[in-house]
Amino acid sequence: MKWYKKWLLIIVAIFVMIPLFIGIIQHNKKLPSHISFEGPTYKTDELEFLYDLTYQKNEERVLEQQLLGTALEIINEAENFLVVDMFLYNDDYDRDKGEYPNSAQKITNALVEKRKDNPTMSITVLTDAVNTLYGSTNNPYFETLEDNNINVLITNVKPLRDSNPIYSSIWRPYLQWWQPSQEGFLPNAFNPDGRKGSIGSYLDLINFKANHRKIILNESRAMLTSANLTHDGSSYHSNIGFVVQGDILKDIYLSEQAVANMTGYTLPDVTFKSSNETNGELEIQLVTEGKIKKALLGALAEADEQSTIKIGVFYISDRQIVKGIKEAAKRGANVQMILDPNKDAFGIEKNGIPNRQVAAELVPNKNIEVRFYDTNGEQFHSKFVIVTDEDETTLIGGSANFTRRNLADYNLESNLVINMPKTHVLTKEINDYFDRMWNNDDGQFTVEFEKYEDQTLWKKAFYRLQEFTGLSTF
CATH class of the missing domain: 3.30.870.10 (Endonuclease Chain A)
Known part of the structure; x- marks a missing residue:
């Protein structure tokens, strides 16, 4: 091989190795201070x-x-x-x-x-x-x-x-x-x-x-x-x-x-108004970025045959979350899910990925029911999980969709974890909110899974590829 061909191969190899090296570093690097934050309760x-x-x-x-x-x-x-x-x-x-x-x-x-x-x-x-x-x-x-x-x-x-x-x-x-x-x-x-x-x-x-x-x-x-x-x-x-x-x-x-x-800016020191509250029946905690996923998986892992799980979310695709839902249902937890059908985006028609594919995967499992929100141009954009056991209810909600990009320290997200007695008024409020949509009380909120059921093989494969690689908008 002539000398210039060897040098060409070396140059090409360097150009290939640089992105590979940078990709590994940037995919696993240490996060900035107080990103992926888990506050006290x-x-x-x-x-x-x-x-x-x-x-x-x-x-x-x-x-x-x-x-x-x-x-x-x-x-x-x-x-x-x-x-x-x-x-x-x-x-x-x-x-x-x-x-x-x-x-x-x-x-x-x-x-x-x-x-x-x-x-x-x-x-x-x-x-x-x-x-x-x-x-x-x-x-x-x-x-x-x-x-x-x-x-x-x-x-x-x-x-x-x-x-x-x-x-x-x-x-x-x-x-x-x-x-x-x-x-x-x-x-x-x-x-x-x-x-x-x-x-x-x-x-x-x-x-x-x-x-x-x-x-x-x-x-x-x-x-x-x-x-x-x-x-x-x-x-x-x-x-x-x-x-x-x-x-x-x-x-x-x-x-x-x-x-x-x-962003290179420092927020000033500020004074907060003191609260008269020194105790209470609610336990609240701020979680951001990847700590949201930790909280979600923890709540799902504690669910058993005495538990109910109610989920409402705009996007669900994260494989660990899907697995956690399946395992909770296998242990006997009753799971009800309201999902956006992923068909509307500000007047643009979408293809149903990923929610319809995840729903098709979950519905055959015992103890899991799925309904889709009956959207008409708008979106069911909520993101929450309600897990209730014998004595306590845990509510996790905020900005984060249940996707790899939202839960794996890639996006900036902010959620609350709220623990409360099963008899607390807030527990009744959130359950009434969910049940009203689930049962279509005094309005048309949700439709049965079959209306948006999609078993198309290429869409299932495409969803899994997008979730795995990050080549997705969800």
């Missing part, structure tokens, strides 16, 4: 369960919405500081498919009014690069906030592990240097009428990781929710939320400080 009675529900009754759409109004209250009542961390913060959607309320504008107006009322208050908005099409467009809401001296932090997710290592291991050494441009020519993936995307922005998008949290926090109260309250196109989705007070606020602020630190 606090006893309290200061917790409120909220929800948004969209359903059909007498052939008309009915909206029961509690979350946005409460979020605006938390903003309006703030005296010392505000932190808003929302994954989607825009009004991008295909308006030819329908019109939605101006939720993003309402939150923006409330923040601006709060700044005018208190010019020196610390107000910080954390969000994801998806809202600027990864640097290809300006976001008018962010410009308004910044014009009013409100900090807007586009989260730097590079310090997180790579959920799509096959691609990201190539992107990090070779492609990330292709910077986004606001002179792009590629179609806008989120709004056909929006500004065009650039090559650099789409190269970034394919990393498939995000700040997916949904939190609003002031010195006395915080909301953790599954709802993208600052996204117009999400306004009709069904979601859940929790409002908490007391010492857990410090943990929430600490977890948000960790996200700000990743």
